[in-house]
Amino acid sequence: MTAVPAANFTVIGGGIAGLVVARRLAMAGRTVTLIEASDRLGGTVMRHTVGGIDLDAGAESFATRGGTVAALATELGLGNDIVSPAAAGAWLQPAAEAAVPLPATSLLGIPGVPMASDVIAAVGARSALRAQLDSVIPHLLARQSLTLGGLVRSRMGAGVLEKLVAPVVQGVYSVHPDELSIDRAAPGLRAALALHGSLAAAVRSLRAASPAGSAVQGIRGGVNRLVIELIADLEAYGVTVELGRRVADADGLDGIVVRATPLEKPAGRSTVLATLVVAAPELDAAPRGTGVLVAYGAGGIRARALTHATAKWAWLRERANGPHVLRLSYEVEPDDLEAVARADSEALLGVRFDRVIDFARVQWFRPTPTKPGSAADVGETVAGSGLAGIVGQATAAAEALLRPSVGKD
Ligand SMILES: Cc1cc2nc3c(=O)[nH]c(=O)nc-3n(C[C@H](O)[C@H](O)[C@H](O)COP(=O)(O)OP(=O)(O)OC[C@H]3O[C@@H](n4cnc5c(N)ncnc54)[C@H](O)[C@@H]3O)c2cc1C
Known part of the structure; x- marks a missing residue:
């Protein structure tokens, strides 16, 4: 019986997604080439020096949900440098009134306790009272609205949506909640709503599930250290890296092609x-x-x-x-x-x-996120913005590509 040779891989795009996939495949002993259009690896995870201080120039934290980034950081030897942000929390500058602290119990601005004094301070008593109706609206409404904005509007009203949730979501994702799917913005929220019967209770349950009560964490020295360590591993595992090459057409590339970036500029x-x-x-x-x-x-x-x-x-x-x-x-x-x-x-x-x-x-x-064309599409356009989702999806995609049936027919 002749052994079937393991497939080679070419990964297009050297952002965090491409680096994670290339590393996993190379660690499994595969021959991997990584092609990157620019003259550096890391994509939106980048370091710059301002006022003599090395800083993250793009992403500077990661969501703790799923534990994907912490697991990667630990594998890369950065486990002891994972840090939580100051407990002080962020503030909201409303359109007309003075700045107020963001409600303590909230998720993307969705209040876990609509009548709490910090919610009333942010949206006013009338909007808070409307949001409280969430506790009596049947959860079936959630099925009708697939955007985060639609969900919040239907359950808690336009006041909470526009005065609280929209500024938070726009600050994080650069889009209005009406343009963001619930599952991308807050995985698990719909299931928690179905389980607990109200949006506020769903928020409280997801907040309680966050490790150490913090929804995000960072890395001492900056999250760009992930890229530095990933590059070191690519070198150690013999990945061939081609910088300054923009791929226009995946045809003719060696082996199985993983697209860690869309080849045409997305919307x-x-x-x-x-x-x-x-x-x-x-x-x-x-x-x-x-x-x-x-x-x-x-x-x-x-x-x-x-x-x-x-x-x-x-x-x-x-x-x-x-x-x-x-x-x-x-x-x-x-x-x-x-x-x-x-x-x-x-x-x-x-x-x-x-x-x-x-x-x-x-x-x-x-x-703007799109649907994946195939199992070999990874990265922000298919996993949504944010390191937690991207690292999780890229890791799962690499594992799927390594299953014995892939590349042997
Ligand atoms: C300002 C800012 C702040 C952010 N802050 C956070 C944060 O704090 N926390 C968080 O979790 N997320 C944050 N994000 C989002 C997060 O940084 C991104 O979702 C993530 O880094 C995207 O990784 P990626 O590998 O999918 O794509 P990218 O980082 O975009 O990498 C894609 C790579 O592919 C290359 N490429 C493109 N086309 C081609 C081609 N045709 N051929 C070859 N190579 C190609 C590009 O040059 C690039 O290097 C932030 C984003 C921005 C813009």
């Missing part, structure tokens, strides 16, 4: 990220916790979200040693980004800065 929108390193001792008190999510129409503010990175991550605060790091995201880039980012930050944080030490601008493209 989507761009986001501009402004990073400021500032001297402002008043920020030591973290006046808006870990940052601020901004509702549309909030008095002259053009940013969609601000992360006070040195308040969110203790390791970064130590490293910055005095100055503060702020990240602001923009859907529409203003003409003078640095000046607008400074003005927005000062308004949102209620603090005048002594000076801006350094500034950086990065532009990213955020694709």
